[in-house]
Amino acid sequence: MRVHVDPEKCQGHTLCAMRAPDLFELSEIDGHSSAVADEIPAGREADASEAARSCPEQAISLS
Amino acid sequence: MSAQDLDDSARKAKRHHFDRHAPDYRDHFEEITEELHQKCPVAWTDTYGGHWVASGHQEVFEIARRADVLSNDNDVSGERRGYVGISIPSAQGQRYRGGFLEMDPPEQRHYRQALNPYLSPAAVARWTPVVDELARASLDEKIETGSIDFVDDLANIVPAVLTLAMMGLPLADWPIYCEPAHAAVYTPPDSPDMPRVRQQSIEMSMRLYQAILEIRENPRPGLIDALIHAEINGEAPGDAEITGALGLLIGGGFDTTTALTAHSLEYLSEHPGERERLRRERGTLLDPATEEFLRFYTPAPGDGRTISAGCELAGTSFKEGERLWVSWAMANRDPKVFPEPNKIDLARTGNRHTSFGLGIHRCIGSNMARMTFKRMLLAVLDRMPGYVCDPAGAVHYPTIGVIQGMQHLPATFTPGPRLGPSLDETLEILQRACDEQRLAEPVTRRHQQAEIGRPAE
Numbered sequence: 199m200r201v202h203v204d205p206e207k208c209q210g211h212t213l214c215a216m217r218a219p220d221l222f223e224l225s226e227i228d229g230h231s232s233a234v235a236d237e238i239p240a241g242r243e244a245d246a247s248e249a250a251r252s253c254p255e256q257a258i259s260l261s
Numbered sequence: 262m263s264a265q266d267l268d269d270s271a272r273k274a275k276r277h278h279f280d281r282h283a284p285d286y287r288d289h290f291e292e293i294t295e296e297l298h299q300k301c302p303v304a305w306t307d308t309y310g311g312h313w314v315a316s317g318h319q320e321v322f323e324i325a326r327r328a329d330v331l332s333n334d335n336d337v338s339g340e341r342r343g344y345v346g347i348s349i350p351s352a353q354g355q356r357y358r359g360g361f362l363e364m365d366p367p368e369q370r371h372y373r374q375a376l377n378p379y380l381s382p383a384a385v386a387r388w389t390p391v392v393d394e395l396a397r398a399s400l401d402e403k404i405e406t407g408s409i410d411f412v413d414d415l416a417n418i419v420p421a422v423l424t425l426a427m428m429g430l431p432l433a434d435w436p437i438y439c440e441p442a443h444a445a446v447y448t449p450p451d452s453p454d455m456p457r458v459r460q461q462s463i464e465m466s467m468r469l470y471q472a473i474l475e476i477r478e479n480p481r482p483g484l485i486d487a488l489i490h491a492e493i494n495g496e497a498p499g500d501a502e503i504t505g506a507l508g509l510l511i512g513g514g515f516d517t518t519t520a521l522t523a524h525s526l527e528y529l530s531e532h533p534g535e536r537e538r539l540r541r542e543r544g545t546l547l548d549p550a551t552e553e554f555l556r557f558y559t560p561a562p563g564d565g566r567t568i569s570a571g572c573e574l575a576g577t578s579f580k581e582g583e584r585l586w587v588s589w590a591m592a593n594r595d596p597k598v599f600p601e602p603n604k605i606d607l608a609r610t611g612n613r614h615t616s617f618g619l620g621i622h623r624c625i626g627s628n629m630a631r632m633t634f635k636r637m638l639l640a641v642l643d644r645m646p647g648y649v650c651d652p653a654g655a656v657h658y659p660t661i662g663v664i665q666g667m668q669h670l671p672a673t674f675t676p677g678p679r680l681g682p683s684l685d686e687t688l689e690i691l692q693r694a695c696d697e698q699r700l701a702e703p704v705t706r707r708h709q710q711a712e713i714g715r716p717a718e
Contacts, residue, residue, distance in 0.1 A: 228377040251611040
């Protein structure tokens, strides 16, 4: 499973990193998120999906 | 009927009487919300000169992020298009804009870029020991007596002192800012108390203005210093603009977190089983429970916008200049996104609530709000685990047009021992920590957590 955070959509709500701090890292300066790695490690798909579902801006895409 | 009128009546066919300032809206919030969701998730209402109201989650989601066709601008001096900002009805006699929440990009972006390094998750985490000390000292003031007002004695104090600390203002001054910040929100415009409240607000603005002059003269780190040195469209902002931004930070930083904390503590008193579950399972529940309280109680229930270019959004055609109320609170109760929306589920998943807004104006203090709320809540759960709120003494704001807040929340509990110095003494200790460790520097300049040394008991 691959993950991408759209930097144009992300506004730094931080819910993704709250759910899966190992998958999403937040900018120290403005809290905007990016994926730690494009590929989700095996066994972490459920948290990645929950992070995508709970993003208020719907900025996270999984494929 | 002219073609224009015909066009307007077709566009505004979905009409619904909606007055968010009426006490009725607070008292029947769930029924009114349900009706709007079912009949017209985007409705035209004739109140306050006529405006749109968006209540459905999908509709709010589609509309609110479109900064290309929406404006937050409050053109107080009539230099641009005459838009009137984010309040409906617009605030009368406002002399300066409500900070960057009443601005559009690129200006708005420049302000946020200047302040983000003070308010990002990493920046806010550095203040956790300060918040813990403030919560400890606030509870200590009452812990031996067995009774507390969670608003006056805890939830008003901690966010206020932290906001001042981040701004670079003296911590002991918190009462000067605290009362007007709350009273300006809960006092109805026609109240006999309003002149006094207005006077207090003016005094607060004067004090802020003076602080700007002082910090210009003798720089000290914090949000005020950041604003003084900000580059907005290539220039430093004027004092009136800085005062507006500081007013926004105080308005946003004080009353909202207080409102969230008080409502959540009230709910947990009414649901002791849930309280015990949260206390025990905080490791997994504290985060989702915080988001659920944010969703359910939505302290800032919505924002006004002006349509800045004719557009078709969420199935509605909008005209330039029309006013629109975006209801975060009602979007948060949409059953299409939140199953059983009128129920609190501490472990709710997929909770993409809109309580901090959506799009470029996302609440800049959201990280601070979450951290402060969580630390206050844990302090109460640890030290007063069996507290009981007194419903007869609880005072909710009579209307929820601006903030869904609480003025008082008295409670009783089994007394316990004090754990440290008094609040006044603690403020002195924290002030020294702020000064010596320069805690209010941006995270780009200071990474370490605050260290709070306490005299041995």
